[in-house]
Amino acid sequence: MNYLFVLSFILLTILFVGGGLIVSRWVAPRFPGGIKNDPYECGEKSFGSAWVHYHIGYYLLALLFLVFDVEAIFLFPWALAMRELGFVGLFEVGLFIFVLLLALLYSWKRGVLEWR
Numbered sequence: 001m002n003y004l005f006v007l008s009f010i011l012l013t014i015l016f017v018g019g020g021l022i023v024s025r026w027v028a029p030r031f032p033g034g035i036k037n038d039p040y041e042c043g044e045k046s047f048g049s050a051w052v053h054y055h056i057g058y059y060l061l062a063l064l065f066l067v068f069d070v071e072a073i074f075l076f077p078w079a080l081a082m083r084e085l086g087f088v089g090l091f092e093v094g095l096f097i098f099v100l101l102l103a104l105l106y107s108w109k110r111g112v113l114e115w116r
Contacts, residue, residue, distance in 0.1 A: 060112045064104070071100050 078085070078093050085092075107113065 057112060064107055067100065067103060
């Protein structure tokens with residue numbers, strides 16, 4: 001009986017998403033051509049090539065940000081369940097933070113955090 005509910009929710013999801021796409025295709029106004037085909041970038045005309053090389057430090061800094069952002073996301077549920085987890089939970093989160101600190105020290109040693 002439970003599979004019937006799951007199947008019905010899947011079918012309703014497909015129906016709503018597909019129906020929304022089809023109805024928007026029929027109802028939405030379309031006036032192609034002219035200024036609509038121009039690229040939009042803050043009201044400025046684009047110039048030059050789109051193939052611009054960026055310094056790899058930007059990407060590495062973004063990866064570091066993601067790592068520590070995910071760390072913050074994992075620490076909130078741990079803080080809520082800290083009393084039930086006891087010493088084992090404290091040890092595991094300490095190990096987790098230690099590994100992240102090693103990653104930070106490694107990236108610092110490699111010069112990722114230095115802007116040249």
